[in-house]
Structures are given as C-alpha cells and as structure tokens.
Amino acid sequence: MKVVIASGKGGTGKTTVAVNLAWFLANCGRKVQYIDCDVEEPNGNFFISAHFSKRISAFVMLPVVDQQKCTSCGECSAKCRFNAIVRLPGNTMIFPELCHGCGLCLLVCPAKAISEDEREIGIIESGMGWGGISFVHGVLNIGEPMPKPLIRKVKEQGLSDHIQIIDAPPGTSCSFVETISDADLVILVTEPTPFGLHDLKISEEVARARGKSIRVVINKDNGTFRPLEKFLEDRRLKITARLPENRKVAEVYSKGDILLEELPDYREHFSSIAAEVFRQSENLEHSPNGVLP
Amino acid sequence: MKIAITTSGDNLASPMDSRFGRAVRFLVYDTDTKGLLLVDNSQNLNAAQGAGIQAAQTVAEAGANVVITGHCGPKAFRVLKAAGIAVYNCEAATVQEALGLFGEGKLLTASNADVEGHWS
Numbered sequence: 329m330k331v332v333i334a335s336g337k338g339g340t341g342k343t344t345v346a347v348n349l350a351w352f353l354a355n356c357g358r359k360v361q362y363i364d365c366d367v368e369e370p371n372g373n374f375f376i377s378a379h380f381s382k383r384i385s386a387f388v389m390l391p392v393v394d395q396q397k398c399t400s401c402g403e404c405s406a407k408c409r410f411n412a413i414v415r416l417p418g419n420t421m422i423f424p425e426l427c428h429g430c431g432l433c434l435l436v437c438p439a440k441a442i443s444e445d446e447r448e449i450g451i452i453e454s455g456m457g458w459g460g461i462s463f464v465h466g467v468l469n470i471g472e473p474m475p476k477p478l479i480r481k482v483k484e485q486g487l488s489d490h491i492q493i494i495d496a497p498p499g500t501s502c503s504f505v506e507t508i509s510d511a512d513l514v515i516l517v518t519e520p521t522p523f524g525l526h527d528l529k530i531s532e533e534v535a536r537a538r539g540k541s542i543r544v545v546i547n548k549d550n551g552t553f554r555p556l557e558k559f560l561e562d563r564r565l566k567i568t569a570r571l572p573e574n575r576k577v578a579e580v581y582s583k584g585d586i587l588l589e590e591l592p593d594y595r596e597h598f599s600s601i602a603a604e605v606f607r608q609s610e611n612l613e614h615s616p617n618g619v620l621p
Numbered sequence: 622m623k624i625a626i627t628t629s630g631d632n633l634a635s636p637m638d639s640r641f642g643r644a645v646r647f648l649v650y651d652t653d654t655k656g657l658l659l660v661d662n663s664q665n666l667n668a669a670q671g672a673g674i675q676a677a678q679t680v681a682e683a684g685a686n687v688v689i690t691g692h693c694g695p696k697a698f699r700v701l702k703a704a705g706i707a708v709y710n711c712e713a714a715t716v717q718e719a720l721g722l723f724g725e726g727k728l729l730t731a732s733n734a735d736v737e738g739h740w741s
Contacts, residue, residue, distance in 0.1 A: 414677065
C-alpha cells in the first residue's frame with residue numbers, strides 16, 4: 329500500500345501529516361515505511377529520528393561519444409528530446425547536466441559510437457526510525473538539476489509488505505508526477521488560503537489525470553475560507569480530516585517533535601486518516617487486478 | 622566571412638534580439654558576397670532546456686564565423702568556442718548598427734559567457 333502525501337504549495341503541512349500518520353499507524357501495530365521523496369530538501373528523518381544503516385549512490389546513465397567512430401551524422405542530436413547533444417563537424421558534444429539518461433542516443437547511433445557511462449546524481453540513505461518505522465530518503469547532489477531519476481530509485485527501496493507513507497516534494501511538475509506515479513492513494517494537504525487553494529486545484533488536476541484516488545486533508549483549518557469549501561464540494565472531493573489551526577502545532581514542528589505526542593487532541597483526526605488508509609488497503613486487496621476503481 | 626546576428630526581424634533595419642539561445646532568428650551576413658540569409662530559431666524559442674547549445678549548433682551549421690548578440694550563456698559559449706566561432710556582445714538597436722560597429726572594429730571579442738544560463 330503506497331500512500332503519497334502531497335500538496336503543491338510548500339508549507340501546507342505535508343511532512344506534518346506524513347510523519348504523524350506514520351506515527352499513528354506504527355502505534356496501531358502496522359508495519360510502516362516512511363519514504364521521503366522530497367530529495368531536494370529532505371527533512372522527514374529529523375521527525376522520525378532515523379538512524380541510517382545503509383547508504384548507496386544513485387546513478388543515471390551518461391552517454392559517451394567515441395569521436396573516432398562518430399561520423400557526425402547528427403542523428404543523436406536530432407533525436408534527443410532533452411536538447412543535450414550538439415553535433416559539430418568531428419565533435420559531438422554531450423551536456424551531462426541536460427541529459428536524462430534515457431539511452432535513446434545509443435539506440436539511434438548508426439555508427440555505434442556511443443557507449444554508456446554513469447554519473448552520480450545523489451545518494452539514498454535508509455535505516456530505522458522511531459517506533460520501528462523503516463525509513464528511506466534520497467539526497468540530491470548540490471547543483472544537480474534532475475530530481476526525477478533519484479525519486480524513482482528512492483521508491484524502488486519501498487517494502488511491499490509495509491504501509492508506505494511517501495512524502496512528496498512540493499510543486500506539481502515532474503517530481504510530483506514521478507512521486508505519485510504508482511501511488512494507491514494520494515492525500516492532498518491544503519490550507520484555507522487563496523495560495524493553498526490555487527495549488528490544490530493544480531495538484532488535484534494532475535493526480536486526477538493520473539487516475540489516482542484522491543483524499544483531502546485541510547490543515548490550519550479555521551472554517552472561514554468559503555472558496556476552498558466550494559471547490560471541494562464542486563469536485564466532490566472527500567475531506568478525510570480537518571486539522572484545526574493552532575499556533576502550538578507550528579511550535580511542535582519547529583522543534584522536530586511529533587505532534588500527536590505533544591498535542592493528543594489531534595489523534596482523532598489522524599485516526600480518520602488512518603481509517604481511510606485501511607479502507608483503501610482493503611479495497612485494494614479485494615480488487616481483482618490490484619487496481620483501485 | 623559570415624556574421625550571424627540575433628534579431629526579431631528579417632532585414633538589416635530590424636531590431637537586434639538581445640537573447641542568443643531564444644532569439645527569434647539569426648540574420649547571417651556574408652561580407653564577401655554581401656548576401657543575407659535568414660535562419661529560423663523558433664524550434665528553440667519554446668524549448669524546455671538546451672536552447673543555447675542548439676542555437677549554437679544552428680549558427681555553426683549556417684557556416685557562421687562570428688556571432689553578434691546581446692548576451693550569451695556558458696553552455697552556448699562552450700559550443701561556439703568548440704566550433705571556432707567568435708562571439709561579440711553588442712547592445713546596438715538594429716542589425717545594421719551592429720554590423721557598422723563590428724566593421725569599425727568597435728566591438729570586443731567575448732572570452733567568456735557574459736551571463737549565467739537562463740538569464741532571460
């Protein structure tokens with residue numbers, strides 16, 4: 329069971345919801361794995377108190393041109409979707425920072441002048457955290473413009489017999505799309521502000537286009553922002569929990585503490601979210617092809 | 622000698638385009654034949670990435686020996702250098718004016734990129 333916690337807008341409370349949901353599920357005696365896909369600024373490990381026992385490098389394929397064999401035909405440059413190859417007479421140049429490692433150039437080169445090398449784009453650390461929660465995250469190398477291949481490799485560390493709580497990166501572009509690609513449930517965390525609603529609309533549209541089951545958690549809820557309520561009604565989006573606005577939540581977060589330990593009043597809300605996760609998990613088990621309707 | 626100038630128009634009186642990678646097109650002026658050639662760059666105008674280096678390939682394929690543009694980023698500069706094309710930064714208003722300044726020797730060759738990538 330893969331549950332992605334996402335939002336679009338940064339600062340809505342993705343990590344707060346992800347960490348506390350993981351805490352709640354672990355306290356229910358479930359096997360939980362926390363997967364932090366926010367590879368550009370991972371911080372879930374602080375809350376889960378993760379102790380890393382394994383560290384591996386993540387690589388992407390990098391094409392290398394044998395200039396002796398190259399006939400400067402320009403086929404690789406013309407076919408590259410990422411504009412990463414330039415053909416000059418007698419000099420085919422590859423720009424690693426633009427290359428996505430797809431390997432198409434190797435396939436189309438008629439002179440077989442291109443071979444594979446690899447390039448490290450980041451590291452993947454895994455271990456154990458609070459309450460027996462398995463933890464894995466990716467850390468993108470500084471200056472590396474492509475998070476997507478690393479996110480894919482982080483998710484490959486997912487344990488199939490665990491409930492995977494996947495913290496998504498902010499935004500609604502490639503990183504988000506990659507993170508939700510194989511999710512069984514997408515929980516969108518939003519806040520009752522025009523900014524929160526704006527990004528909720530985009531992330532909902534993307535997740536819907538990907539055919540995902542979507543639930544909404546309203547964080548910092550004060551019940552006063554009508555446009556959000558209207559959008560949720562119009563879209564018939566199911567609100568799984570409303571976390572009340574409370575300055576103390578921010579204080580707990582800023583210390584890296586677990587909200588549900590410090591403010592037990594919030595447990596009932598996470599009980600609702602957990603119940604939704606269990607419901608989806610059961611639906612998944614009972615669906616003939618392992619795909620949710 | 623062929624000089625490629627970035628422009629948004631299609632003749633010598635047209636305004637210069639200060640961008641290189643995402644210039645609308647290149648006007649290539651042949652100093653030997655006095656001929657003009659327009660080279661389209663629209664495929665790079667909306668490229669998600671790599672516009673500069675592809676534009677550099679385009680001007681190299683057009684046989685240019687010199688590029689006159691507003692600004693040139695580091696990756697495009699690497700390609701132009703590898704292709705043996707000299708880069709001149711110029712803030713002239715029109716193509717004609719830029720060619721005039723070049724002819725009078727008033728432009729200096731750039732030895733490096735003058736802006737970071739994605740500057741515009």
